Amino acid sequence: MEYQKRCWFAAITENTGAHFLDSGSAYGRHWERNAKLTPETAFNWDYRLNVQSYGWDVTINVLHFLTENYTIDRVQTSRFHRFGHTPAMKWEHWQTILEEYVTSRGGTMGRGFNTYNDDNWLSQCVHTQHYTNANDEDFIAVSVHTGCDIRGGYSRPYICRSDESEWNVGLMDGWMGCRNGHNFYADGWRHWICDDPHNTHDQDDFKVRHNGKAYWLACPICGCKVDM
Numbered sequence: 001m002e003y004q005k006r007c008w009f010a011a012i013t014e015n016t017g018a019h020f021l022d023s024g025s026a027y028g029r030h031w032e033r034n035a036k037l038t039p040e041t042a043f044n045w046d047y048r049l050n051v052q053s054y055g056w057d058v059t060i061n062v063l064h065f066l067t068e069n070y071t072i073d074r075v076q077t078s079r080f081h082r083f084g085h086t087p088a089m090k091w092e093h094w095q096t097i098l099e100e101y102v103t104s105r106g107g108t109m110g111r112g113f114n115t116y117n118d119d120n121w122l123s124q125c126v127h128t129q130h131y132t133n134a135n136d137e138d139f140i141a142v143s144v145h146t147g148c149d150i151r152g153g154y155s156r157p158y159i160c161r162s163d164e165s166e167w168n169v170g171l172m173d174g175w176m177g178c179r180n181g182h183n184f185y186a187d188g189w190r191h192w193i194c195d196d197p198h199n200t201h202d203q204d205d206f207k208v209r210h211n212g213k214a215y216w217l218a219c220p221i222c223g224c225k226v227d228m
Contacts, residue, residue, distance in 0.1 A: 011143070013035060031147070040186070047175075048228065055216055097142050109129070114126070140161075172186055181196070
């Protein structure tokens with residue numbers, strides 16, 4: 001498997017342990033659930049339509065989001081990880097290690113983001129931390145939330161080149177359609193746009209149905225089953 005995919009797969013399966021703030025022991029943390037995955041099964045889907053009696057939503061595979069929006073700098077990541085495992089740093093939190101790594105080399109820490117703070121359909125949350133090195137080059141340290149409680153349980157960061165292309169794949173992006181050719185595209189704001197006939201539908205326009213065996217989603221135009 002290519003380097004980029006290998007790193008992101010390692011991120012979602014990284015054992016980040018447990019903490020008293022992390023209540024995942026009741027039903028499993030991300031890294032515990034992902035432990036049974038292989039690279040093939042982890043990457044073999046892009047979107048999932050989840051339909052329940054109380055409603056429906058969409059899940060975006062965080063691995064595809066990462067590979068399509070970030071390019072890991074192999075040299076910078078290796079240097080940073082080696083720094084993180086030095087005797088002085090090996091017991092520190094990765095955010096602390098990153099701050100020390102950047103400032104000790106004459107760089108400057110920038111803004112940080114967490115997808116948890118925005119509406120999103122990602123299968124796992126992503127934390128990004130921007131920084132500038134001593135040569136005025138911009139980088140982003142990207143971590144994946146692998147625990148249960150959002151306050152902890154993040155993978156070690158991977159250093160990516162900052163080219164302002166992150167979020168090219170939207171946090172709420174997707175496509176679905178029915179057998180009658182009514183195709184709907186998400187606009188990033190929980191609205192679904194149909195090309196033919198051209199109109200826009202809210203999420204509530206898609207009704208949940210039950211056929212005696214399972215719940216499914218009905219097309220707001222013709223009533224047929226909608227799938228991704």
